[in-house]
Amino acid sequence: MKRNVLTCLLGMLASACLVPATGHAQKPTAKRALIRTNAPPRTQGKARNIILFLADAGGVPVLHAASLLGYGEPRRLGVQQWPHLGLSETSPIDAFVSDSANGMSAIVTGVKTRNGVISQGPDAVRGKQNGTPTKTVLEYAEQHGLLTGVVTTQSIADATPAATYAHVDDRRKWGEIFLQAFKPRFGDGVDVLFGAGRRQIGEQLATAGTSFDQIGRTNGRPIHATLGQIGAGETRPVVVGEAMDARAATLKALDLLQRSPKGYLLVVEWDAHTDDVRDGLQHVVDFDRLIKEVQARVDLHDTLLLFTADHSFGLQVDGGRRGEPLLAGYDEWKAAKSKDDIVRLKNVLVNRTHTGEEVAALAIGAGAERVRGYFPNTYLFDVMMKAWDWAPDGAPPR
Numbered sequence: 001m002k003r004n005v006l007t008c009l010l011g012m013l014a015s016a017c018l019v020p021a022t023g024h025a026q027k028p029t030a031k032r033a034l035i036r037t038n039a040p041p042r043t044q045g046k047a048r049n050i051i052l053f054l055a056d057a058g059g060v061p062v063l064h065a066a067s068l069l070g071y072g073e074p075r076r077l078g079v080q081q082w083p084h085l086g087l088s089e090t091s092p093i094d095a096f097v098s099d100s101a102n103g104m105s106a107i108v109t110g111v112k113t114r115n116g117v118i119s120q121g122p123d124a125v126r127g128k129q130n131g132t133p134t135k136t137v138l139e140y141a142e143q144h145g146l147l148t149g150v151v152t153t154q155s156i157a158d159a160t161p162a163a164t165y166a167h168v169d170d171r172r173k174w175g176e177i178f179l180q181a182f183k184p185r186f187g188d189g190v191d192v193l194f195g196a197g198r199r200q201i202g203e204q205l206a207t208a209g210t211s212f213d214q215i216g217r218t219n220g221r222p223i224h225a226t227l228g229q230i231g232a233g234e235t236r237p238v239v240v241g242e243a244m245d246a247r248a249a250t251l252k253a254l255d256l257l258q259r260s261p262k263g264y265l266l267v268v269e270w271d272a273h274t275d276d277v278r279d280g281l282q283h284v285v286d287f288d289r290l291i292k293e294v295q296a297r298v299d300l301h302d303t304l305l306l307f308t309a310d311h312s313f314g315l316q317v318d319g320g321r322r323g324e325p326l327l328a329g330y331d332e333w334k335a336a337k338s339k340d341d342i343v344r345l346k347n348v349l350v351n352r353t354h355t356g357e358e359v360a361a362l363a364i365g366a367g368a369e370r371v372r373g374y375f376p377n378t379y380l381f382d383v384m385m386k387a388w389d390w391a392p393d394g395a396p397p398r
């Protein structure tokens with residue numbers, strides 16, 4: 001590509017160096033657009049805000065297939081355009097394949113643990129004995145006075161969101177997990193909490209002798225059933241619905257968190273399990289579109305966007321041609337097979353289990369340059385802490 005060397009040497013218009021010579025002058029507006037697209041802002045330096053996007057079970061094969069489903073071509077997702085990529089290894093301490101509990105706990109605490117355990121050390125015995133609580137990035141953010149938010153398409157007490165704010169020895173303890181959101185160890189706890197799971201959490205709360213109403217009254221925070229019930233003046237809303245519109249929830253959370261004088265942490269989980277391969281891949285396409293919207297609303301000079309998965313999933317594209325439907329034959333397969341069968345389509349194989357290979361970690365914005373190479377998922381904790389320039393407890397001051 002030819003550059004306008006003379007202009008560069010004169011230094012009259014440094015940005016012109018980035019514009020390909022086309023044989024005629026470009027309009028300034030077109031030039032600015034090209035620079036904005038091709039030259040992400042310098043990412044060295046400190047992050048004020050961090051947004052962690054977690055595609056649950058969205059490993060490399062799922063991202064690839066989602067691009068094919070959504071756009072008919074590989075590498076068309078917005079996150080696949082981000083400049084920084086690493087491969088994050090997700091295993092628990094004692095096995096090769098992770099569940100969401102260990103996978104997310106390791107990312108947000110920097111400590112690998114056992115499957116089923118929520119942000120406790122490997123001294124935990126699942127369902128039998130609590131382990132040492134491991135401090136999460138959300139707790140560090142609360143301690144430092146940032147606003148924090150957790151949004152999920154799944155139950156707000158499910159393993160992935162739970163790992164950010166709770167510490168329990170068994171991911172199935174939804175009532176206990178949910179109650180911990182209101183008994184924070186640092187700061188005033190999660191400020192914005194939007195997710196699903198209302199019926200199941202409610203049942204466990206009833207067994208424990210409490211209810212959404214009672215928790216809401218005790219804490220002065222009503223626990224709404226829909227986003228529409230949030231009052232105009234509410235700054236720390238909690239919504240536990242039967243389902244959750246992740247796009248509406250994320251944009252609402254961002255509106256609230258962006259008012260923070262000191263910055264914020266937002267964690268957004270979207271389920272990307274591909275047991276139902278069409279739904280799962282469409283979730284990834286939709287999540288990616290939402291991430292593009294969020295990216296347009298933040299300043300990448302002071303905000304780190306991080307995208308990853310808690311573990312991978314057994315999906316392979318092993319056939320297909322450009323111009324033909326990726327999921328050809330899926331409706332017929334669904335009609336003929338049970339939901340527990342391995343999915344064998346003409347072009348796609350889904351074995352319906354979590355798998356052990358590394359997942360993509362993608363990053364853009366302040367501190368994103370640290371995401372590179374193969375690393376354990378615990379390194380993503382370091383990436384976030386270093387982006388904020390915070391030393392973890394017990395580490396020498398930075």
Ligand SMILES: [Zn+2]
Binds near residue numbers: 057100101160310311
């Ligand atoms: Zn998971």
